[in-house]
Amino acid sequence: MKVVYSFFIAMVWLATGLSAFAQKTVVSGTVRDAVSKEPLPYVSVFFKGTTIGTQTDLNGNYVLSSVSPQEGLSFNYVGYITLSKHINPGFEQKLDVTLVPDAKALGEVTVVGGKKARYRNKDNPAVELIRQVIAHREENRISNFNTAAFRQYDKMLFSMSNVSEKFKNKRIFRNYQFLFQEQDSTLIGGKNLLPIYIQEKLTDKYFASDPTRNKSVIIGEKQVNFDQQLVDNNGMKVYFERMYQDIDIYKNNISVISNEFLSPIANAAPSFYKFFITDTIKTGNGEVIELAFTPRNGTDMLFEGKLYVSNDKHYAVTGVSMGVNKNINLNFVRALKIDLDFEPTVSGKYSLAKSKLIADFGLGKTKGMGFTGERSSTYKNYQYDIKLPDTIFQGRSIVAVAGASARDEQYWEKNRLDPLSKEQAKIYHNIDTLQKIPSFQRTVKIATLLFAGYGNLGPYEIGPVNTFYSFNNVEGFRLRFGGRTTPELSKRFYFENYAAYGFKDEKWKFFLSATYSINNKSIYQFPQNYVRGSFQRDTKIPGQELQFVQEDNFLLSFKRGLNDMLLYNDFYRLDYVHEYENHFSYAFGFKKWSQTPAGGLNYLANGGGLINRLTTSELSVALRYAPNEKFIQGKIYRVPIADRYPVFNLRYTAGIKGLLGGEYNYHNLTGSVDKRFYLSQLGYSDVTVEGSYIAGKVPFPLLAIHRANQTYAYQLNSYNLMNFLEFVSDHYVSVNIDHNFNGFFFNKLPLIKKLKLREVVSFKALYGGLRDENNPVSGSGIYQLPAFDNGLQRTYSLGNQPYMEGSVGIGNIFKLLRVDLVRRFTYLDNPEVTKWGIRARVKFDF
Incomplete structure (x- = not known):
């Protein structure tokens, strides 16, 4: 019962x-x-x-x-x-x-012809309003609080857009129509989409203002994972996150798609934007003023759209809806849309609740297949002025909890701050299916070979393909073949190798290296911690740094002027590298270097006599500090991303006589600082300052041989009108400035602005010299400086004036090419010198 x-x-x-x-x-x-x-x-x-x-x-x-x-x-x-x-x-x-x-609802409207009123900032209520927003900007920022904590959920989607019916109905997709999705016709892009990537991340964020500290703790992370043999998942993830950064409307400059845009509420905004009050809206939280804004020049790196401002004493931004003018100078970006939504806090101020960034990429302006990327972020659980222990901010600024990338679907269903639509939820499964299509696998492999230069064979990659064939005056035609192992073979051991043969000198060259990863991570993955041993027998131009695998790019085989000086080298190296989470690193190295001159280069003792071989043994220590550095991280490569943060390098090298045949004692101390400076609407400057001092009496091959360039390619870190081995120094300082205006001037010229060209200027200066003990001209040097066959001097030391060169150029030609007109200003009387030169460089930019 x-x-x-x-x-x-x-x-x-x-x-x-x-x-x-x-x-x-x-x-x-x-x-x-x-x-x-x-x-x-x-x-x-x-x-x-x-x-x-x-x-x-x-x-x-x-x-x-x-x-x-x-x-x-x-x-x-x-x-x-x-x-x-x-x-x-x-x-x-x-x-x-x-x-x-x-x-x-519209009353009678009378239209009277007449001269259009000129827009002015003076006595303009919209401008007065925006000045109040600017004046209260710091008050409304999160940094105005002593501490803050909140949770952020990010969702990133990438799709092929404007997919035509013809493409959609291709044979390879006949049984895979479920891959395609219908897109809202009012959004950016076309009707049909082919989703190819989705990424989700859940992060707890903390902030403290005294001193200023930030911490991000990733508690959940999920993304589409392609076959590692086909696509580099980590590299793709970092690259997308770099392009789609957090949007902070309260910053003076906002980084979007790797470009800096002036915020509509920046200090200088009234000088670059036009503002109009378009509406007053009553909400549950009081009145909101709708403020439209547009660039004074439609081609500048500026936004256009609407700003919503609280009509109270705080003048806080409650919402933003903006994009960019279609004529703006952005490579491949056909359209851009940003939406920010703020919610009031208990204190009456507003905090960001939602943000969305959508960008459409393609070769054509509107038509043709392209890519649509969307990042949406949701912010909740704000807490202000709470007690945060100092232990929260210890270690790296961004960390992930154990198991963050292994969360199951139940966890995501419970913790997503913005649920996935049915179509979005299918992407994970659909991409797994797409990767099984043989034609897709073949296409990705071909693209990897063309753009990365390596052909993937699983545990081994062959390449780089652009080094397989080259030529020079000493070796003649040169064939090379080699490659490197991948983490699929081992996460502890890595090997690199190549073999090359010159048909003129009839000599074999080769390279072998073995690397052991101490932290059981890829040696290309941050933070690095490995030991490497290598041997290399190959040629190099004096003053051109020889890397572990020298990429004899076929296009760099074409050189100007006389370039018959070459070295045959045997390098024995042992290196230890250790990076820390705070981006400080150190490296210890040993190098035994035996060099033999070839071609038009001879080593002659200052007292007479030909020297066939020079051997040195070196011990070195290198320190590097790159705060907040980020990388395009691949499974077998790593490329630093240029940013506003400086990079410091310091290296000390000691040559030891008698150690394994070393012939000289000397000390070399070299330091450098690299930094990118953003100048808002005027673009950005990359600046490098470097200095070096060599102590000891050494022959000229062991001095600083300044990096020259006799190719027709513009090289950022070389002197493009200096000849090979033209200058040597035992002490020097140098500065290198490369500035990109991002089309600031071209964008204001009729017709020209349609080409979306970008202006670039550069300036390089080198000041140095030789002490008497190392200067063969004074009779004290060990070796004679090289000379031409006619007896004219070929190599010099710098005198009282610095070596200087500059250039003006046009970038973004066909969206890929930069061409510079280079001018050399000093030492014009040296033989084989050209005062002017035209150099080109291929560079991919957004």
């Missing part, structure tokens, strides 16, 4: 619970303008006959729920006809609507 009674009670409880749940009404959707199809922000949405309501966000989206059944919705917006819609009571449903402008 108890069992029957208990069962009856349970059924009554369950029926009551289900009945109550069934009565809950949840409606979500988007509200748009019926004419323009643009989303409408701040539309009031109410259940009919109740006070239960909400407002649409900046994207026109709304969600409204009630625990009791509801039968209708009402949509109200100033300037539009009120709309009522029937809904199904007690169900969860989606309802998208369009509002029709209320033409009857």
